[in-house]
Amino acid sequence: MMPLRRFRIHQAREIKEAAEMLAQFGDKGRLYAGGTELLLAMKHDLLRYEHLVDVKTIPGLDKIELKNSTLHIGSTATHRSIENSPLIREHFPVIAEMERHVANVRVRATGTLGGNLCFAEPHSDPATLLLALRAKARVQGSKGERTLEMDELVAGAYETSLAADEILTAVAIPLSAKPRRAAYLKFQIHERPTLGLALVLELDDGQNIKAARAVVGSVSPKPCRSDKAEALLAGPRDKVEKQLPHAAKALAEAADPVDDLEGSAEYKRHLIGVFLRRAFDRALQRPTAHG
Ligand SMILES: Cc1cc2nc3c(=O)[nH]c(=O)nc-3n(C[C@H](O)[C@H](O)[C@H](O)COP(=O)(O)OP(=O)(O)OC[C@H]3O[C@@H](n4cnc5c(N)ncnc54)[C@H](O)[C@@H]3O)c2cc1C
Structure with a gap:
């Protein structure tokens, strides 16, 4: 690892002051919070900044x-x-x-x-x-x-x-006006998740899913939803259960997973099917809440 290049930390007291500092420093400055990503990238000389604007010193910003x-x-x-x-x-x-x-x-x-x-x-x-x-x-x-x-x-x-x-x-x-059940599951073999899957189900009487929101993350550059998958995840519970493989296929198509060190795209498409089923079962076992 390279020795860390010299930089100055500026402790902002207000959001406005931090924004003004960022505008003033331009490319030479960056916002700094916990530093767990930023300082690591700077130690590896992947990022270089002369000024770091610390926002942790702004009262109430962690409320x-x-x-x-x-x-x-x-x-x-x-x-x-x-x-x-x-x-x-x-x-x-x-x-x-x-x-x-x-x-x-x-x-x-x-x-x-x-x-x-x-x-x-x-x-x-x-x-x-x-x-x-x-x-x-x-x-x-x-x-x-x-x-x-x-x-x-x-x-x-x-x-x-x-x-x-x-x-x-x-x-x-x-907060949700209607009762919801939610689950978030991830699969991880290395330091960061290979796949994350979030499912939020809006229910009326426990047997009918009025609306669903399903998001898959970590398999492609940014988290992804699919209208087609969400339509397949709404309706009578037993019907939705039968449609889970089709919903997983639609979600995988929308996410379009990439091959990388976490695994092949094909492997990730398979994981989406496995984790959508698990998230569905988990969500329905949970008490209703806002999420
Ligand atoms: C070993 C390791 C394992 C990890 N595993 C996981 C994991 O399993 N799942 C997961 O989700 N994450 C994981 N992470 C990521 C971790 O969640 C982040 O490192 C952490 O939340 C970053 O927050 P920070 O305050 O340290 O950010 P910093 O390092 O201070 O900042 C990161 C970036 O965000 C910018 N920034 C910070 N705050 C703001 C703001 N308020 N407005 C605008 N820009 C801002 C900074 O300018 C910088 O570019 C892991 C990280 C490490 C080091």
Whole structure:
């Protein structure tokens, strides 16, 4: 590993100040949260920055709160604080469970949700589940605020649609008006997941699935849904059960898995079938919640 090049850390006290610093430093500056991705990439000399703008020093940016029927998770909330949040455990147990299996305890204690989403590493657990839960990204830059859908925020592998001076401030997840059951499962043999699969089912009387949202992640540059798969996952429960292989095929076609060190595209298409069935069974065993 190369010795780390010299850089300066600037501790922002407000989002506006951080955005102004980013605008001022241009290509020489980058936002810095837990540093678990950024500092590693800089140590390997894959990224070079002279100025790092620390957002962990901004008061309240790590807040987790329920407001206007929406759960807000501040971008500097760590994986560990999300996993242990009583609010999240009560309303979105599937998020707490997903977070419990991200990386290792040291990365979870330091790494933030914002850093995970904004590094846009294709093997992200939160990006996959949050897309299934219809989460939105709140973003602020020197020109003002905007809200992005989760699949707009992550543009591709290691690529977001954020402007250079924009900061992800929070992720907003709407509470559901109808009873839902959700599951997130992953398959992992190396350091990061080979596949993540999120399934959210909206039920009326327990036998009829009114709507479904299925997302597969880690198999291609960004998490992916399929309208065709979701249509096949709605309807009477026994009918949907028979249609699972067709839904898995549609999801695999949409995701278009890539061959890489995690396995061949064909192997990943097979995993999608196995994990969609498991996620379906798991979701239906769970008590209803918002997610
Ligand atoms: C050993 C290891 C195993 C891992 N395993 C998994 C796994 O199983 N599943 C999984 O999902 N992830 C995994 N990860 C990824 C982990 O979740 C991330 O490293 C962590 O969440 C990044 O957060 P951070 O605060 O450290 O980001 P940083 O390293 O500080 O930042 C990462 C990037 O995001 C940008 N950024 C940070 N915050 C913001 C913001 N608020 N707005 C805009 N841009 C921002 C930074 O400029 C930088 O480009 C693993 C990582 C490691 C090192």
